[in-house]
Amino acid sequence: xxxxxxxxxxxxxxxxxxxxxxxxxxxxxxxxxxxxxxxxxxxxxxxxxxxxxxxxxxxxxxxxxxxxxxxxxxxxxxxxxxxxxxxxxxxxxxxxxxxxxxxxxxxxxxxxxxxxxxxxxxxxxxxxxxxxxxxxxxxxxxxxxxxxxxxxxxxxxxxxxxxxxxxxxxxxx
Amino acid sequence: xxxxxxxxxxxxxxxxxxxxxxxxxxxxxxxxxxxxxxxxxxxxxxxxxxxxxxxxxxxxxxxxxxxxxxxxxxxxxxxxxxxxxxxxxxxxxxxxxxxxxxxxxxxxxxxxxxxxxxxxxxxxxxxxxxxxxxxxxxxxxxxxxxxxxxxxxxxxxxxxxxxxxxxxxxxxxxxxxxxxxxxxxxxxxxxxxxxxxxxxxxxxxxxxxxxxxxxxxxxxxxxxxxxxxxxxxxxxxxxxxxxxxxxxxxxx
Amino acid sequence: xxxxxxxxxxxxxxxxxxxxxxxxxxxxxxxxxxxxxxxxxxxxxxxxxxxxxxxxxxxxxxxxxxxxxxxxxxxxxxxxxxxxxxxxxxxxxxxxxxxxxxxxxxxxxxxxxxxxxxxxxxxxxxxxxxxxxxxxxxxxxxxxxxxxxxxxxxxxxxxxxxxxxxxxxxxxxxxxxxxxxxxxxxxxxxxxxxxxxxxxxxxxxxxxxxxxxxxxxxxxxxxxxxxxxxxxxxxxxxxxxxxxxxxxxxxxxxxxxxxxxxxxxxxxxxxxxxxxxxxxxxxxxxxxxxxxxxxxxxxxxxxxxxxxxxxxxxxxxxxxxxxxxxxxxxxxxxxxxxxxxxxxxxxxxxxxxxxxxxxxxxxxxxxxxxxxxxxxxxxxxxxxxxxxxxxxxxxxxxxxxxxxxxxxxxxxxxxxxxxxxxxxxxxxxxxxxxxxxxxxxxxxxxxxxxxxxxxxxxxxxxxxx
Numbered sequence: 054x055x056x057x058x059x060x061x062x063x064x065x066x067x068x069x070x071x072x073x074x075x076x077x078x079x080x081x082x083x084x085x086x087x088x089x090x091x092x093x094x095x096x097x098x099x100x101x102x103x104x105x106x107x108x109x110x111x112x113x114x115x116x117x118x119x120x121x122x123x124x125x126x127x128x129x130x131x132x133x134x135x136x137x138x139x140x141x142x143x144x145x146x147x148x149x150x151x152x153x154x155x156x157x158x159x160x161x162x163x164x165x166x167x168x169x170x171x172x173x174x175x176x177x178x179x180x181x182x183x184x185x186x187x188x189x190x191x192x193x194x195x196x197x198x199x200x201x202x203x204x205x206x207x208x209x210x211x212x213x214x215x216x217x218x219x220x221x222x223x224x225x226x
Numbered sequence: 227x228x229x230x231x232x233x234x235x236x237x238x239x240x241x242x243x244x245x246x247x248x249x250x251x252x253x254x255x256x257x258x259x260x261x262x263x264x265x266x267x268x269x270x271x272x273x274x275x276x277x278x279x280x281x282x283x284x285x286x287x288x289x290x291x292x293x294x295x296x297x298x299x300x301x302x303x304x305x306x307x308x309x310x311x312x313x314x315x316x317x318x319x320x321x322x323x324x325x326x327x328x329x330x331x332x333x334x335x336x337x338x339x340x341x342x343x344x345x346x347x348x349x350x351x352x353x354x355x356x357x358x359x360x361x362x363x364x365x366x367x368x369x370x371x372x373x374x375x376x377x378x379x380x381x382x383x384x385x386x387x388x389x390x391x392x393x394x395x396x397x398x399x400x401x402x403x404x405x406x407x408x409x410x411x412x413x414x415x416x417x418x419x420x421x422x423x424x425x426x427x428x429x430x431x432x433x434x435x436x437x438x439x440x441x442x443x444x445x446x447x448x449x450x451x452x453x454x455x456x457x458x459x460x461x462x463x464x465x466x467x468x469x470x471x472x473x474x475x476x477x478x
Numbered sequence: 479x480x481x482x483x484x485x486x487x488x489x490x491x492x493x494x495x496x497x498x499x500x501x502x503x504x505x506x507x508x509x510x511x512x513x514x515x516x517x518x519x520x521x522x523x524x525x526x527x528x529x530x531x532x533x534x535x536x537x538x539x540x541x542x543x544x545x546x547x548x549x550x551x552x553x554x555x556x557x558x559x560x561x562x563x564x565x566x567x568x569x570x571x572x573x574x575x576x577x578x579x580x581x582x583x584x585x586x587x588x589x590x591x592x593x594x595x596x597x598x599x600x601x602x603x604x605x606x607x608x609x610x611x612x613x614x615x616x617x618x619x620x621x622x623x624x625x626x627x628x629x630x631x632x633x634x635x636x637x638x639x640x641x642x643x644x645x646x647x648x649x650x651x652x653x654x655x656x657x658x659x660x661x662x663x664x665x666x667x668x669x670x671x672x673x674x675x676x677x678x679x680x681x682x683x684x685x686x687x688x689x690x691x692x693x694x695x696x697x698x699x700x701x702x703x704x705x706x707x708x709x710x711x712x713x714x715x716x717x718x719x720x721x722x723x724x725x726x727x728x729x730x731x732x733x734x735x736x737x738x739x740x741x742x743x744x745x746x747x748x749x750x751x752x753x754x755x756x757x758x759x760x761x762x763x764x765x766x767x768x769x770x771x772x773x774x775x776x777x778x779x780x781x782x783x784x785x786x787x788x789x790x791x792x793x794x795x796x797x798x799x800x801x802x803x804x805x806x807x808x809x810x811x812x813x814x815x816x817x818x819x820x821x822x823x824x825x826x827x828x829x830x831x832x833x834x835x836x837x838x839x840x841x842x843x844x845x846x847x848x849x850x851x852x853x854x855x856x857x858x859x860x861x862x863x864x865x866x867x868x869x870x871x872x873x874x875x876x877x878x879x880x881x882x883x884x885x886x887x888x889x890x891x892x893x894x895x896x897x898x899x900x901x902x903x904x905x906x907x908x909x910x911x912x913x914x915x916x917x918x919x920x921x922x923x924x925x926x927x928x929x930x931x932x933x934x935x936x937x938x939x940x941x942x943x
């Protein structure tokens with residue numbers, strides 16, 4: 054099973070619904086959803102994940118950066134129907150809060166009706182670690198640069214454009 | 227009849243892929259057989275399928291005889307009660323289940339079967355003491371006996387726990403899949419002493435896989451079998467170890 | 479069957495009269511019934527008024543839309559069940575065979591069997607009780623049935639009554655608030671450590687588990703308490719709706735553990751509201767073992783109101799044939815440096831359904847708050863089902879929330895390993911399941927824990943009934 058990685062980037066307010074169906078063709082694909090909730094306002098993302106066929110593997114990674122006064126809701130549901138076998142499905146949602154008065158709500162849900170499967174999800178809400186910032190600064194990096202590296206590391210292999218980085222930067226103090 | 231562990235006409239598949247082709251071998255009681263071969267040659271698969279791991283599909287014609295009794299259609303636990311034991315290369319973690327619980331469950335099963343087989347100690351308290359004493363001999367911290375099997379154990383601790391179980395089960399034939407990887411020198415000496423005792427004193431038949439130089443410094447095998455690409459390709463005496471050490475597996 | 483006759487035979491005349499009236503009135507709850515209930519118990523005026531106010535909330539509110547489908551409950555028939563549940567079944571012979579067999583297998587002594595099965599109303603433990611009573615009164619600890627406490631210590635009770643769970647919280651809390659009866663009241667004075675775990679059946683004159691029990695525990699500053707209710711042996715009940723309310727007040731530096739082991743027979747709807755308010759440096763721990771009932775809905779909650787308050791919830795759920803365990807927890811972080819942990823383990827089998835429903839909320843201002851949730855579920859066959867519906871909300875930048883959940887079946891490699899140690903397949907499965915539930919079982923006192931292990935082994939063998 055070849056590993057494909059597909060990316061979706063969301064940086065606009067409002068409600069968005071994404072449906073993922075895993076079958077023999079796309080089994081093994083890793084979907085990365087990057088959410089830049091940087092402006093004050095509401096961001097609502099709904100993810101619906103289904104496995105249509107047995108022996109399929111799916112992985113969804115959500116990485117969200119949340120700015121000052123932004124209000125983010127991520128709702129993800131993995132549903133495994135009866136009689137499916139050999140399904141391996143995981144959903145990982147991580148939010149990095151960069152501003153005050155932000156609100157983050159995550160609802161990772163699972164409905165599993167088959168038993169020869171392995172389903173998992175993880176959700177975390179964190180902020181930049183002072184310890185890590187200090188460490189990078191003690192390696193000669195300026196504070197802003199240290200934060201940039203950490204946010205970069207958090208988002209994974211996301212190569213932000215200058216414009217996107219500027220938006221993120223406005224959230225870093 | 228000389229008591230032995232006999233394997234005939236063994237072919238093993240995983241899914242559509244053939245892993246082992248026409249394997250035939252014998253381990254006699256009181257004999258130490260060394261199994262060598264390059265990575266991927268099928269050594270672990272051979273041992274796991276002899277023990278009955280359901281991942282491996284064994285052909286119906288295969289014969290696996292323990293002292294004359296064919297166990298090829300018997301379940302895994304039945305094979306244990308017929309005197310076969312497997313020491314795992316990478317023992318799995320079983321959270322919340324301690325070694326004492328495992329031993330007691332096995333004893334209950336044997337009692338239920340009428341205790342026709344090896345092992346006579348069936349008193350709970352006697353077992354507790356026995357486990358503790360043997361654990362001490364193996365250099366296992368008492369604290370580990372209370373934990374779930376292999377839960378947060380280091381590599382060396384896992385191997386010692388396997389050895390401990392080996393001494394508690396008193397089998398007739400043992401398949402050892404790399405006991406030494408992860409063990410320090412002290413551990414290797416303990417393992418070698420125990421294996422030597424089993425072979426010479428208890429007359430257990432042992433087949434042992436090991437890549438390590440150190441183990442063979444303390445043990446001398448009676449025979450050496452070599453595997454390559456799922457088949458047994460060569461058989462010889464202890465000198466074969468050094469020969470392979472010098473020339474490698476390519477020449478076979 | 480002539481229900482009226484059967485029930486009448488078991489009551490004394492006064493209660494029979496009351497029941498007669500109710501039976502004839504033919505409709506659900508009403509003011510007169512609630513007033514009569516309060517009068518019979520000699521309650522102070524404020525309690526009567528509280529009940530009546532709660533009744534009007536109950537009448538106006540609707541059942542929650544989320545969660546389990548509760549449309550099967552016939553609320554019109556509730557008045558039948560106002561009488562103490564356990565007195566309804568007068569003879570041991572009438573208790574279902576399956577329950578008797580279970581007691582036999584797990585070695586429960588005969589005297590206890592009858593109490594647990596609801597045949598006897600009281601635990602005849604004069605000797606045990608009086609020595610406990612002596613020990614407690616020396617320390618100034620109050621431990622009475624809720625009914626007695628309202629009459630004997632009205633001011634103390636009033637101070638804390640319904641401040642943690644308000645009657646309008648949900649429809650079932652409103653119902654309980656109107657018709658509650660039985661339950662425990664415990665007050666632990668400052669810095670007292672009640673070393674012995676207190677159990678419901680230590681109370682004299684207690685009606686054993688009623689349907690609408692109300693428990694209030696107040697642990698004053700620096701005190702320590704462990705309270706246990708329920709039992710792991712299956713309990714038969716003719717009433718099919720149980721709606722209890724438990725309120726726990728944990729004051730500064732106090733430590734409370736509340737353990738519930740529930741194994742109601744499979745005809746019971748078990749809908750419970752449990753909540754604790756935790757003050758500065760206080761610690762609250764809920765330990766829940768859910769084995770029985772047809773449908774259980776319980777989400778023990780901790781409101782972490784004081785700095786460095788700690789909340790913990792450990793739960794295990796077993797969902798067998800025809801069962802739905804809808805359980806979870808709520809942790810609300812209000813103050814700074816608060817921490818919470820939720821550990822949930824469930825097993826579904828034979829068509830059972832186990833669902834986790836949880837809420838972790840970090841309010842703005844709860845700087846330094848940390849929350850962790852770990853749910854693990856085993857589905858043992860393809861008839862069964864497991865769900866997880868967590869919500870995590872953070873309104874405070876300087877906080878951390880972690881949540882993880884996994885659903886799967888028994889590991890093939892674990893089964894092979896145990897079998898290669900001479901253990902047959904079905905026993906290996908039972909061992910792994912018990913090992914899986916162990917982190918929660920070990921927090922439950924030994925006698926219960928042993929019973930639970932045995933029960934789980936039996937369930938794995940082929941179900942209890």
